[in-house]
Amino acid sequence: MKMGVMSILDRRLYHIATMRFLFVGVLVAIVVVFQCFALPSWRLHSLLDSEKLSVALPAKDMGNGVDLDYEMESNVDGNLIIGETLDSSYGGENSEDAIQKGFTHERPNYAHDPVEYRYNASPLGVPPKGITFLDEDLGTLITARKSSNGSGMQRGEMKAQNEKSPLLKVPLSNLSTSLTRMNSLLLQSFNSSYMRPRWSSRPDRELLSAKLEIEKGRVVSNPSGLYAPIFRDVAKFSRSYALMERRLKVYVYREGDKPIFHQPRTRGLYASEGWFMKLMEGNKRFVVKDPRRAHLFYLPFSSQKLRITLAEQKLNGKQMEQYLERYVHLIAGRYRFWNRTGGADHFLVACHDWASQITRQPMKNCIRSLCNSNIAKGFQIGKDTTLPVTYIHSMMDPLRGFTGKSPSERSILAFFAGSMHGYLRPVLLKHWENKESDMKIFGPMGRDIEGKKLYMEYMNSSKYCICARGYEVHTPRIVEAIFSECVPVIISDNYVPPFFEVLNWEAFSVTVSERDIPNLREILVSIPEEKYLALHLGVKKVQQHFLWHRIPVKYDLFHMILHAIWNNRLSQIRPR
Structure with missing residues (x-):
């Protein structure tokens, strides 16, 4: 009798379990179908x-x-x-x-x-x-x-x-980093942790001495004839620059085959990295043959040539990164200097869009001078430094076509012309193309002689030149505006402008948030005339710091790039 009751109970429990299993299965099927047909x-x-x-x-x-x-x-x-x-x-x-x-x-x-x-x-x-x-x-x-x-x-x-x-x-995204936030990040970088070298060296002690001398040096009202308003601290910059000229020693690695290494390209959009490589490798003032004397170590590769050469071999971005990893392993295997600091006293100068990505891991501790200085993409204020994008048409005359007019001769309020790549420029044209007579906002202009001439005439006749980002945050229009003595209006969230550590960009440029494009004219018109005149003067005074010379001169672009790297290395030095 008991066995019969147990058999009945077992069958009922089995049926209940089966029904539960079927019910769960139906629910799962419904969820799967829903996921497939709806988003x-x-x-x-x-x-x-x-x-x-x-x-x-x-x-x-x-x-x-x-x-x-x-x-x-x-x-x-x-x-x-x-x-x-x-x-x-x-x-x-x-x-x-x-x-x-x-x-x-x-x-x-x-x-x-x-x-x-x-x-x-x-x-x-x-x-x-x-x-x-x-x-x-x-x-x-x-x-x-x-x-x-x-x-x-x-x-x-x-x-x-x-x-x-x-x-x-x-x-448009409102998750941007303003100049105020960037200033805060710069201050934080001075107090951040750093990679302590595995052993001390004489060059480190020399850098620490220079750092203390810069910080505690006497104040000079107008050192070296520099225009004070365009600098954060002109006296400190002057002391730092003078010490760099007297003390800085750089070792340039000889490893690496052309064309990726040691073959600079000095024309075109990415010419900044090529000009620096050419002038650095040929420099007798800073370059030393004995790496034991060096304060900094230069990795002389071209990100543009790297991209061209490896793309021809059907290699992708990840493989480019691996190529640089092998180069770093070669350097670390032949020299002890990389291993001493983990690469913190090494630097690279790269202008191609991909440079920030392909150097992020293999050269993460290095000081990276990058055109694509995007905080949202791993650019570190205080360690990395911004390389200006300088589109070079003529090696003999970088300023060809730029003739600065006086403020009274500039009848156009704002000017922009360019192709519509990226998300921002179509928005700019949507709001301002053919909307106001004093806002000359266009798409691409002709590449013929007449088109180039018209472009230059607009640049030279405008008060403000709109420097709107393309696919990436950087644009050569900033330097073009400075050359034509047109006040740059930077519209590129998260972009760190060149030499941000030493230059006061608010003294010679205007920064507008991307989401404020609909208010662009109102923002520019609200700038008082005396403020505009001060900005225009600042542009004229800062121009010398963005010029390339076949033989470098004091305070020019070559020296400013090198000083930015020197300055950021000094900020990393701590007493042991």
């Missing part, structure tokens, strides 16, 4: 804000409307593809690059960029509908759209070059 808006926003998104180059129109911010080049099939980014409205040069198909620039992680996006990874596993992604594993572009059966997404071929990407209308 809630909150998850879409989560994906768009994800750190995993980076922007790829947009398809451009290859017709008669030439995009002046790009160099065009041919691939092995003879088809035009986009190569070097030229952020100059009138400049251009023949490209030496031969990049592989689908090999994309790293771009800022902004959801509102009106271009294609590169998809790396996401917890959702699927991109938003209507946006094109690069599948890293398969090397093909994926367009997120409904398939013929109404669900999922289709994998497509790369877009034709003449197709235009749709504008993704998402408000």
Whole structure:
């Protein structure tokens, strides 16, 4: 009898367990189906804000409307593809690059960029509908759209070059770093922890002595004839610069084969790294042959040549980073100096957009002089320093075409002309193109002689020159504006301007937040005339610090870059 009752109970328990299992299975199936057929808006926003998104180059129109911010080049099939980014409205040069198909620039992680996006990874596993992604594993572009059966997404071929990407209308980000915040970060860097060297050295003691002398030196009212308002502390800068000239010793590594190493390119958008390499390696004042005497060690590679050479070999960004890792291992294996400080007394000078990314790990402790000085992308104020973007058309005459007019001769309030790459410039044109007679805001201008002449005339006749970021935060328009004595208006959140550690940018430029583009004219008109005149004078006085010379002269761009590196190394030195 008891056995019969137990058998009945066992069967009931078995049926209950089976029903529970089926119920759970149905719930799981419903969730899976829901995930496949629906993408809630909150998850879409989560994906768009994800750190995993980076922007790829947009398809451009290859017709008669030439995009002046790009160099065009041919691939092995003879088809035009986009190569070097030229952020100059009138400049251009023949490209030496031969990049592989689908090999994309790293771009800022902004959801509102009106271009294609590169998809790396996401917890959702699927991109938003209507946006094109690069599948890293398969090397093909994926367009997120409904398939013929109404669900999922289709994998497509790369877009034709003449197709235009749709504008993704998402408000501009307000997560920016203001000048005030940057000043705070600079002060914090002076008190931050540092990497203590494994053993002491005479050059370190010499640097510590120089640092104390700079900090405790006597105050001079107007040292060396410098214009005080454009500096944070002109007396301190003067002392630091003088000590650099007298004491700084740099060792240049001889390792590395051309063209990536020891072969500078001194024309074009990325010429800053080439000019510095040329002048540094040929310098007899600072360079020493005995590395034991050196305070700093220069890694003489060209990020532009690295990109060109390895792209021709079909290598991607990660492999470029690995290439630099092998170079660092070579240096560390042959010399003891890298291992003493972990590379903290080493420096590099690199202008290509990718330089910040491919040096971030192998050279993370080095002082990096970078054009792409984006705080949101790992640029460290107080350790890294900003390399000015100087588009060089003529080695013999860097100022060719720039003729500064007096303030009374400048009838235009603000001027901008350039290609529409990046998310910001289309917004600028949307608000200000053909809206006000004194706001000359255009798209790309012609590359012919007349187009170049017109561009220069606008630069030379404007009070304010708009320096709006492109794909990356930097732009050569800042230096172009300084050359033409036009007050730069920097619209590029998270961009650290050149020589930020010593120059007072508020004395010769205006910074406008990206989200304040609709108020641009109101901001400029509200600047009093006397303030504008002071800014214009500041631009004239700061110009000498942005000039290249075939034979370097005091306070010129070569010396300012070297001083920025020297200054940041001094800030790292602590008594043992």
